[in-house]
Amino acid sequence: MNKYKLVAMDLDGTLTQHKSKLEPKNAELLRRLALKYDLVMVGAGSCSRIWEQMNRFDIDIIGNYGMQRSHVQNGDLIIDKSDCYTVDKDFFESTVSQLRQQTGYASYTGDSVEYHPSGAVTFPLIGTKAALKDKLLFDPSGEKRSAIYDKVASAFKDFNCFIGGTSSFDIVAKKYDKYSALIEYAKDKGFKKEEILFLGDDFKKGGNDEQVMQGGIDCVIVKDYNTLDALLIRRGIIEA
Ligand SMILES: [Mg+2]
Known part of the structure; x- marks a missing residue:
């Protein structure tokens, strides 16, 4: 036991x-x-x-x-x-757009940012509508996201930022x-x-x-x- x-x-x-x-x-x-x-x-x-x-x-x-x-x-x-809570979508749109320019992930399929009903936000590096197989192939070991994690987390410093899913960052309230x-x-x-x-x-x-x-x-x-x-x-x- x-x-x-x-x-x-x-x-x-x-x-x-x-x-x-x-x-x-x-x-x-x-x-x-x-x-x-x-x-x-x-x-x-x-x-x-x-x-x-x-x-x-x-x-x-x-x-x-x-x-x-x-x-x-x-x-x-x-x-x-x-x-649930509401977020300032303008802030997320402009911050993600800046991050895309700074990190080289400028092109994406579907939406650049995904807003969940809860208030949680996803920053999908290759876009919301990328095919699952592309998402799975994108960053299986998380290296690509680890390489830019500090930049992304500091841009959203008032939130918790996680390397989530297959190809994205999850951004949620601090608590x-x-x-x-x-x-x-x-x-x-x-x-x-x-x-x-x-x-x-x-x-x-x-x-x-x-x-x-x-x-x-x-x-x-x-x-x-x-x-x-x-x-x-x-x-x-x-x-x-
Ligand atoms: Mg897991």
Whole structure:
């Protein structure tokens, strides 16, 4: 037995390919984990998007870096929390346009900036309408975005800026990040910080799991979602 009671996890790159459906193998792994632990998904996307990507799996979800929270009841997604705020679109348009010039990402397909109903903003380097295959090929290791992260983050210094998705930056209000959201959830559910184990794939500077590790929660670094089961067996989280 180990000390963990709550297994929290990222979705894209941890349990699935980016923006792709949860495959049967990792759905089965989640069912095995659920026999031993409480589970919560901590994602960058909205709860409903995450839930659909997981084929409507029965799991609590923290969405949009903590702006949303949901649970599943009788097969329905129940939204328990949904924060929203408005942003100054002129500021985002002009800042993104300057950043595109400074960084050389001047051409894009679709829109230059994406505004979500929550207030979260996405800066998609190759545009909102770029094909998924182009997005997946653009920056698989995150190097291109890491190279300009400081510039982008400082242009949006009043916000939190994350290397998100496949080819974009997520920009959200300062109080939202996966660590704060997870601690709030754990407190509400009666779990101590040391009873949480987090599974993620993006702990680098600017990565959207970075704060969870910096905050001192035990983390498992997932390098390949296809071999997550073997990794969790090696780490003693589940049995072989
Ligand atoms: Mg990820």
